[in-house]
Amino acid sequence: MxxxxxxxxxxxxxxxxxxxxxxxxxxxxxxxxxxxxxxxxxxxxxxxxSSKLQILYAIHDPWMRERFAALDQELRGRRSPARRLRRIFEVLWRELPAHEEGFANNVIQAISTATPSDEYRTGLIGWMEQEIERMLLDALPAERHALVRGTDLPHMVVMAMDGYIMYRHTVPERTCGDATIDAFCRMLSGADPASR
Missing domain, CATH: 1.10.10.60 (Homeodomain-like)
Incomplete structure (x- = not known):
């Protein structure tokens, strides 16, 4: 009881x-x-x-893993690698920052005010980077894998996501545009997004 x-x-x-x-x-x-x-x-x-930050971690970690699981499930249902690649950035840079009233911004606020004694955790970021690398490799032709594997590109994707989360919080009407997503997909895949 x-x-x-x-x-x-x-x-x-x-x-x-x-x-x-x-x-x-x-x-x-x-x-x-x-x-x-x-x-x-x-x-x-x-x-x-032990702290408000620990409460946030207890909420944010499973919340973020659920978002990634939903994205992964959606990507598995898409045949076109180009469409999968584009969808990764649409979700991470546009939809996730706005999801549930911009909930992800709470971690940005927490980290920006954290001190060394607050026990900042990096485990989730490492996990997200691994998942992003896996998703990107699945969506890119084998000859483009060197752009992702063993590089900081997955980390840069997470940092860009954090930037869009902050941007969504401060300028909610502005989101990551199609031109930005198209340019990033073109750089990674080497293909024209119009060919998707």
Whole structure:
């Protein structure tokens, strides 16, 4: 019975934080606000999470992995390698930054205010880079794999995604345009996007 209660409180904290992060952003959300939304006291939050950043990681990591899993599933259903390549950038640079009211920007806010004692984690970034490399290699002809394999290109894709996440937060009406995606696809594939 006690274990069930602990799981309910843990879930309530995460649900409250997710709602508040989406509505207010990481910087404007406080642990007392999260506690109030979960129906517990602020000290109780610290029984489950050591910091607000740890709460965000507990939400953001599975959230991002779900976005990547959905993209991967969608890519598997596309026959055209050129269309798969384009779709990677449409999702990562246009759709993901806007998804769920720009939720991804919370991590950008958190990292920009983090200190060395906040235990910033890089595991998710490394995983995303591996997934991006795999998706790109699957969408590119073998003779173009050297552009991706063993390079920092997947990291650059993540950094561009972070830039579009910040851009979406500060200038919401502006997104990554088709011309940018076409240019990047052309550079990687060596093919004219009109031929897709």
């Amino acid at each position: 006690s274990q069930v209660k602990k799981e309910e409180i843990h879930s309530a904290i995460l649900a409250s934080a997710f709602k508040l992060f989406k509505a207010n952003g990481y910087s404007s959300t406080t642990v007392p606000m999260i506690a109030r939304g979960a129906g517990i006291s602020p000290p109780n939050v610290y029984s489950y999470f």
